[in-house]
Amino acid sequence: MSELHYLQATVHESMRLYPPVQHDSKFCLNDDVLPDKTFVKSGTRVTYHPYAMGRMAEIWGLDCLEFKPERWLKDGVFFQADPYNYPVFQAGLRVCMGKEMALMELKCVALSLVRRFHFDLALPSHEVTPRFSPGLTAAFSGGLPVLVRKI
């Protein structure tokens, strides 16, 4: 599984544009200073937004809205983005404890499906704009209709 670099890149690219946790807040217990020297007063709520960050040209470049697994590959080998630029699993000491397990499960499910089935959007792609439902964890508003064919 660790040698499937394109699959690893695809899973990361999917969650860059559609992070399962769209935003997340923290409350500052004591006065603090962020690494960029921003002062944060005790009691302040600080929110980071993986959905917005995944679509920032400053981080991902002008093609930030394009689905491009290749952006995660160097000479065909997957490389990890800075987790503070890609906080899909949060970052630092409180990073998601299930990160590696979640990635393994995602890749197993994706592999077992694409080996057996062919997936097509049920509508022409220009008529489909996947939209998130607001909420703690992500779901497509109205679902994403697809046609599934056995290979």
Ligand code: HEM
């Ligand atoms: C794609 C799947 C997943 C995503 C995107 C995800 C994302 C996250 C995020 C953003 C946090 C930080 C929450 C916060 O501190 O407010 C978190 C924490 C955590 N996650 Fe996940 N998670 C995923 C799957 C899992 C799985 C499968 C497990 C367990 C088997 C898990 C266990 C945990 C635990 C225990 C924490 C708390 C870590 C701590 O506060 O020290 N996660 N996750």
